[in-house]
Amino acid sequence: MKRNHSLYQSTLSLLLKRHRTAILMGLGRLKKHLSSTIFTSLVIAMTLALPILLLVLVNNVDYATKGLTASAKISVYLKPGTSEQTIQDLMHELSAQEQIIKIRYISPEQGLSEFAKSVGFKQVLLGLNHNPLPAVLEISPSIAYQQPAQLQILAAQLRQLPAVDDVQLDMDWIKRLFAILSVIKSVTLGIAIILGFGTVIIVGNTIKYAIQHYQKEIQVLKLIGASDSLIRRPFLYTGVFYGLFGTLLAMFIVGVFTVSLSRVVNNLADTFSTNFQLHLFGFSSFVAFCLLGIALGLLGAWITVSRSIKQC
Amino acid sequence: MIEFENISKRYENGYDALKHVNFSLKKGEMAFLTGHSGAGKSTLLKLIALIDRPTNGKILLNGHNIAKLSNRKVPLVRRQMGIIFQNPYLLDDYTIFENVAMPLMIAGYRHQEIGRRVRAALAKVGLLKKEKFYPQSLSGGEQQRVGIARAVVNKPAILLADEPTGNLDPELSAEIMALFEQFNQVGVSVLIASHDLALITQLNYRLLTLHQGCMVSTGVKIKTNYETTVE
Ligand SMILES: Nc1ncnc2c1ncn2[C@@H]1O[C@H](COP(=O)(O)OP(=O)(O)O)[C@@H](O)[C@H]1O
Ligand SMILES: [Mg+2]
Numbered sequence: 001m002k003r004n005h006s007l008y009q010s011t012l013s014l015l016l017k018r019h020r021t022a023i024l025m026g027l028g029r030l031k032k033h034l035s036s037t038i039f040t041s042l043v044i045a046m047t048l049a050l051p052i053l054l055l056v057l058v059n060n061v062d063y064a065t066k067g068l069t070a071s072a073k074i075s076v077y078l079k080p081g082t083s084e085q086t087i088q089d090l091m092h093e094l095s096a097q098e099q100i101i102k103i104r105y106i107s108p109e110q111g112l113s114e115f116a117k118s119v120g121f122k123q124v125l126l127g128l129n130h131n132p133l134p135a136v137l138e139i140s141p142s143i144a145y146q147q148p149a150q151l152q153i154l155a156a157q158l159r160q161l162p163a164v165d166d167v168q169l170d171m172d173w174i175k176r177l178f179a180i181l182s183v184i185k186s187v188t189l190g191i192a193i194i195l196g197f198g199t200v201i202i203v204g205n206t207i208k209y210a211i212q213h214y215q216k217e218i219q220v221l222k223l224i225g226a227s228d229s230l231i232r233r234p235f236l237y238t239g240v241f242y243g244l245f246g247t248l249l250a251m252f253i254v255g256v257f258t259v260s261l262s263r264v265v266n267n268l269a270d271t272f273s274t275n276f277q278l279h280l281f282g283f284s285s286f287v288a289f290c291l292l293g294i295a296l297g298l299l300g301a302w303i304t305v306s307r308s309i310k311q312c
Numbered sequence: 313m314i315e316f317e318n319i320s321k322r323y324e325n326g327y328d329a330l331k332h333v334n335f336s337l338k339k340g341e342m343a344f345l346t347g348h349s350g351a352g353k354s355t356l357l358k359l360i361a362l363i364d365r366p367t368n369g370k371i372l373l374n375g376h377n378i379a380k381l382s383n384r385k386v387p388l389v390r391r392q393m394g395i396i397f398q399n400p401y402l403l404d405d406y407t408i409f410e411n412v413a414m415p416l417m418i419a420g421y422r423h424q425e426i427g428r429r430v431r432a433a434l435a436k437v438g439l440l441k442k443e444k445f446y447p448q449s450l451s452g453g454e455q456q457r458v459g460i461a462r463a464v465v466n467k468p469a470i471l472l473a474d475e476p477t478g479n480l481d482p483e484l485s486a487e488i489m490a491l492f493e494q495f496n497q498v499g500v501s502v503l504i505a506s507h508d509l510a511l512i513t514q515l516n517y518r519l520l521t522l523h524q525g526c527m528v529s530t531g532v533k534i535k536t537n538y539e540t541t542v543e
Contacts, residue, residue, distance in 0.1 A: 032405050220401050224415040225390035
């Protein structure tokens with residue numbers, strides 16, 4: 001009886017020893033059923049890979065929109081006959097504003113030659129006896145003022161200026177892109193969340209099958225006087241290992257996929273004349289995914305083992 | 313050591329497996345529990361091991377009533393008992409050594425102590441040379457002996473055995489019984505359920521006889537003519 005009482009004195013060393021034994025037992029079981037361990041980890045990895053990949057993609061949509069608006073420009077057409085001095089003053093005044101980061105002046109002559117170069121009607125245009133193009137200020141908004149609504153406000157302010165004839169903001173395609181991207185983002189996030197829930201069920205079920213090998217073991221352990229918590233603990237560690245292995249494997253899969261995808265994305269980004277690059281996940285996301293995987297494994301193991309113990 | 317006071321067991325389906333059973337087993341005593349198949353022998357042992365609970369009555373273990381013990385304390389009671397079944401319930405994934413070591417690991421013994429005790433238990437049942445084998449490679453009699461080694465490795469005060477020789481031929485059965493006698497000689501209380509009267513009447517121990525859930529005799533050996541009517 002003496003020894004039994006000491007079991008309830010849960011001193012730290014006793015606790016640590018018990019957990020060490022539980023970890024060793026849990027690992028021992030994984031090693032004994034190596035093929036089943038690999039299979040279970042793979043199933044968990046496959047299940048987790050999809051939601052993780054979707055989250056990575058959502059994250060990249062955010063990066064992409066930042067990169068795209070960075071290329072937004074406002075063209076300010078000046079009234080014909082505006083003097084060089086007025087233009088210089090205007091440029092000076094505008095570049096003092098915090099919304100504007102860069103101004104490029106395109107004189108009518110420069111505009112004509114650029115137009116001729118890009119369109120290829122050089123001969124026709126050179127044949128004109130006067131230059132029909134106005135002077136243009138090409139304004140790059142600063143990074144903090146890249147949202148479509150902000151761009152529109154800036155454009156309206158510019159239109160008020162006396163020397164300005166017209167302001168062109170290439171807003172339509174940006175707006176449309178933003179709308180499309182936000183739909184894609186919501187849908188992807190929704191799918192990721194649904195898959196996340198599915199993952200809980202699949203992981204739980206996978207661990208359940210992995211633990212079913214041990215029904216007899218649980219029965220025998222109970223008969224020889226093992227307490228429920230003592231029986232449960234190694235299985236919880238088994239669940240933790242499954243969750244962790246599965247998540248690491250899933251992130252590896254996502255990593256490989258992302259790297260192989262990034263070449264295609266780079267080509268696509270070039271056509272938008274941005275140098276966007278696919279981002280994987282940061283360290284904090286990595287840790288968060290690991291913790292999530294561990295939690296899933298733990299939950300699945302807990303539910304399954306508790307049920308098994310009750311059945312015996 | 314063990315005392316049944318007016319114990320009754322009714323299963324969920326309404327069947328009365330034990331009716332008002334009274335008996336006691338003294339410390340260091342060895343006795344056989346006998347009776348026809350379905351008499352309630354296994355039920356009685358399960359009540360002692362707290363695998364099942366009585367519907368009525370008291371079970372005293374060293375003077376404490378364990379009939380209504382909380383589930384949380386059941387493991388503490390089981391660690392004082394060695395339980396042996398007809399099927400030894402060995403774990404096929406573990407070696408003989410590991411199988412026998414399990415009760416000690418549960419109780420938190422040290423590594424060296426575990427090795428020492430497991431080898432002592434295996435030596436007693438004559439299987440020291442097979443400690444690294446797996447259960448599948450052992451004969452039925454050897455497997456049963458491993459089960460016995462696992463039951464005694466923790467030096468329990470009580471050994472409970474339910475038809476421990478049920479699968480074995482007479483010669484092996486006699487060997488197993490001799491093992492139980494050895495444990496009894498060093499002070500362990502032993503209660504063995506068996507309907508093999510030919511075997512147990514050769515041995516001179518008290519017989520507890522159940523008949524349709526009633527304890528019909530707790531004293532001396534039953535008469536030969538009654539035996540034949542029972543069987
Ligand atoms: N879990 C159960 N539910 C209902 N009836 C049971 C259960 N276990 C045993 N019984 C019945 O109780 C009676 C006694 O069974 P048991 O104790 O196993 O007898 P014995 O071991 O002497 O052969 C039998 O008639 C059996 O059918
Ligand atoms: Mg029986």
